[in-house]
Amino acid sequence: AQSVTQLGSHVSVSEGALVLLRCNYSSSVPPYLFWYVQYPNQGLQLLLKYTTGATLVKGINGFEAEFKKSETSFHLTKPSAHMSDAAEYFCAVTDSWGKLQFGAGTQVVVTP
């Protein structure tokens, strides 16, 4: 079975500071890993994904994530937070049939 655990339900960062959102996964098969973002009153949209190959994955809006098999982690980072990054972020893993299993989410607040 597949599962993900997101550490921290709320994260507050200052504008211009590093954004770091933590995600650990459990998977019985080689994982496909994802980060999705949800802006207020909207659906989720794909931020980035890891399938195979390069372990450092770059996504939209300056975000990137690194797959570390030895640590079963897929943490999301952005070097410099912007006010527009305020949103909820979800880490997810697929099973072999393509169904996504989501983490509980991390709400990001950006302060001026």
Add this chain to the structure above:
Amino acid sequence: NAGVTQTPKFQVLKTGQSMTLQCAQDMNHNSMYWYRQDPGMGLRLIYYSASEGTTDKGEVPNGYNVSRLNKREFSLRLESAAPSQTSVYFCASSTLNFLDRGSYTFGSGTRLTVV
């Protein structure tokens, strides 16, 4: 714009009432999904349809039924609504391409309140 369309956007039901949430996609995707989102619990899969003509239960199917009407449309029905079904419901779609698995397109959601 191509995407996933959900109707209605908001709904208030009384306990025991029934309703159907509609979802349509024009992405030419084979697979469709219904999730519910509750605070602190992320998104949980209710039902999914891997391809036209098939439906399967997800993690939390009790109290719900689905219909895959055709390739574009996948509806979710609450036969007798309960307060525990107060939630935000999301429909999503994806291709059957193995390399693209997990890359979903989501609708904007239906916010349902059962009183």
